[in-house]
Amino acid sequence: MARRDHSEAEIRRALGREGHPEPDVEAALDRLRAERYLDDAAYAARFARSRLAHQGLGQRRIRAALGQRGVARTAVERGIREALEEVSEADTLTALARKYWRERTQDQPEQRLRKLWSFLLRRGFSPDLVRERLRTLWPRHRGALDELLAAEEENE
Numbered sequence: 789m790a791r792r793d794h795s796e797a798e799i800r801r802a803l804g805r806e807g808h809p810e811p812d813v814e815a816a817l818d819r820l821r822a823e824r825y826l827d828d829a830a831y832a833a834r835f836a837r838s839r840l841a842h843q844g845l846g847q848r849r850i851r852a853a854l855g856q857r858g859v860a861r862t863a864v865e866r867g868i869r870e871a872l873e874e875v876s877e878a879d880t881l882t883a884l885a886r887k888y889w890r891e892r893t894q895d896q897p898e899q900r901l902r903k904l905w906s907f908l909l910r911r912g913f914s915p916d917l918v919r920e921r922l923r924t925l926w927p928r929h930r931g932a933l934d935e936l937l938a939a940e941e942e943n944e
Contacts, residue, residue: 795831797858828859832867840875844884847877849912881913881921889926898932905936915940 794802796817803813820826832854839845839853847868854864888904895903901922908918922933 795828795854795857795859796826799826801858828863829866829870832859832864833870834867836868836871837875840871840877840880844880844911846881846908846911846913846917847872848914852912877913878917878921881908881917882925884908884911885921885925897926897929901926901929901932902936905933905940 799820800813800817803816804810808816817826835854836847836850839850845853850868850871851864854867855861859867885904885908888907889900892900892903905918905922908922909915919933919937923930926933
């Protein structure tokens with residue numbers, strides 16, 4: 789059976805759902821921490837590395853997913869920093885953008901660029917990183933990208 793990591797909050801909820809009294813839950817969590825089976829920052833780093841490298845998600849989506857799993861903000865930030873030392877978010881975005889571009893040749897370049905912009909933002913990449921990478925990858929479409937960015941700024 790594959791190993792599945794859990795955050796402290798997930799374990800706490802699961803034990804509570806099973807009807808274990810709070811003192812027993814705390815004792816179990818203390819024991820897991822003492823034996824180093826439970827480390828939310830390490831969990832966050834593994835989770836972030838996996839999502840960046842294998843699922844093509846950016847920091848924003850990763851941060852939200854870890855928050856939904858009950859991981860403390862400090863552990864989330866530490867974990868993401870650690871993951872980014874090993875996996876480049878810019879490289880992940882670049883690979884994803886190139887794949888998207890190759891697979892959607894039926895769209896005109898300006899339309900494809902608009903769709904790609906939205907796709908990358910939904911994947912959790914920051915607008916600044918998306919802008920920088922798209923300008924670098926497709927400099928000949930800079931005018932269309934600038935128009936897109938101007939329209940985005942008007943909508944904010």
